[in-house]
Every structure is written in C-alpha cells, then in structure tokens.
Amino acid sequence: MTGRPGASRVVLSVGANLAERDARLASVIAALGDRLVAASDVYTTAPWGGVHQDDFLNQTLIAEADLSPADWLAFCHDCERAADRTREVRWGPRTLDVDVISVEVDGVAVRSDDPDLTLPHPRAAERAFVLVPWLQIEPDARLWTPTGERAVTDLLEALPATERSGVRRAEATR
Ligand SMILES: Nc1ncnc2c1ncn2[C@@H]1O[C@H](COP(=O)(O)OP(=O)(O)OP(=O)(O)O)[C@@H](O)[C@H]1O
Numbered sequence: 130m131t132g133r134p135g136a137s138r139v140v141l142s143v144g145a146n147l148a149e150r151d152a153r154l155a156s157v158i159a160a161l162g163d164r165l166v167a168a169s170d171v172y173t174t175a176p177w178g179g180v181h182q183d184d185f186l187n188q189t190l191i192a193e194a195d196l197s198p199a200d201w202l203a204f205c206h207d208c209e210r211a212a213d214r215t216r217e218v219r220w221g222p223r224t225l226d227v228d229v230i231s232v233e234v235d236g237v238a239v240r241s242d243d244p245d246l247t248l249p250h251p252r253a254a255e256r257a258f259v260l261v262p263w264l265q266i267e268p269d270a271r272l273w274t275p276t277g278e279r280a281v282t283d284l285l286e287a288l289p290a291t292e293r294s295g296v297r298r299a300e301a302t303r
C-alpha cells in the first residue's frame with residue numbers, strides 16, 4: 130500500500146516478552162519523539178495466540194505526523210529491526226513487536242485489505258492486550274470490524290473474561 134504523506138493519526142500497539150522488555154517499549158517512544166500524542170501505562174499481559182511463552186509487556190500509543198500508512202508500517206519495522214527482532218514462531222516470543230492498529234487521515238479511518246498492511250489491524254478486536262491500554266488513553270475509541278464500526282468498549286466487553294483479566298497494569302505485578 131502506498132499513499133501520499135499527509136497529516137495522519139496512528140494507534141500503535143507495542144509488545145515485548147524477551148530481555149529488557151521495558152527498554153524495548155521505551156525505544157519506540159524515543160523514536161516517535163514529538164510525534165507522540167499519548168502513551169498508555171505499561172501492562173503485563175498473558176500470551177495471546179496459544180504459544181506457551183513468558184508474559185508480555187504491552188503498551189498502546191497514539192501519534193501524529195505527516196506520514197502515510199505505509200510510512201507508519203516502515204517506522205514499526207525500523208523499531209523492530211533496531212531491537213534485533215527476528216521472525217521465527219508465529220505469535221511466539223519477540224524482542225519487540227510494533228503493530229499498526231489504525232490510521233486516520235483527515236479524521237477518516239483508513240481501511241485496507243492489503244496483506245502487507247491491513248487496516249485496521251485484523252486481529253486488534255480480539256486482543257485485550259491492545260484494547261485495554263487503548264481505552265486508557267482514548268476512552269471513546271472506535272474501530273472498524275467486519276460487522277461495521279464499533280466502540281472499543283463494546284469490543285472489549287465481548288471478549289472472554291479470562292482475556293480481560295490477563296491484562297494488568299505492570300506496576301501491580303512487579
Ligand atoms: N496493521 C498491520 N500492522 C503491522 N503489520 C502488518 C499489518 N497488516 C499487515 N501486516 C504485515 O504482517 C506481517 C507480519 O507481521 P508480524 O511479524 O509483526 O506479525 P505477528 O506480530 O507475528 O502477528 P500479528 O500480525 O497477528 O500481530 C508484516 O510483515 C506486515 O507487513
């Protein structure tokens with residue numbers, strides 16, 4: 130997907146479950162610099178996706194810049210590369226994962242089924258580790274789903290209670 134850079138607002142989900150997890154998350158905030166609009170607290174989250182592995186730290190960020198959706202994906206990949214991220218097991222352990230959850234250009238949500246950049250992120254609505262931190266910084270957040278645009282609070286309520294209870298503010302757990 131390509132696109133003319135223009136003022137855009139992005140929601141990013143950041144996760145890490147190997148060494149130096151806090152520093153990995155902090156590296157994304159540092160890379161955003163003054164493009165950062167809001168950062169949730171850091172949450173300790175049970176692994177999603179069925180792979181047995183250590184808990185993650187997750188954080189959701191909102192940023193704004195004159196960047197196209199493809200530029201935001203490149204930003205995410207640059208951050209992952211800087212953290213020596215390798216792609217081995219799908220949904221498995223990682224030094225740093227930075228996903229584009231949604232992008233708005235001129236206040237309109239970008240929708241794309243390009244496998245290289247699907248927008249909104251196709252699994253965001255199933256992930257309490259994305260939705261809980263997102264709601265902390267944007268309580269009235271909305272997300273396009275295959276059944277239309279939905280309030281993120283409703284998406285979260287629709288998830289199994291065990292998914293929601295696996296997401297806890299990090300200071301409560303260490
Ligand atoms: N919204 C998106 N955000 C990030 N990557 C995306 C998105 N849509 C498609 N992709 C593509 O998905 C590919 C795999 O990404 P990645 O390795 O981060 O997946 P994953 O974290 O293992 O799983 P998931 O996609 O379920 O989060 C990337 O190369 C990227 O091009």
Ligand SMILES: Nc1nc2c(c(=O)[nH]1)N=C(CO)CN2
Pocket residue numbers: 143144145174175176177178185187220221226258
């Ligand atoms: N809790 C949690 N689970 C995950 C995460 C993550 O960031 N947090 N990322 C994954 C790969 O996309 C797979 N599973």
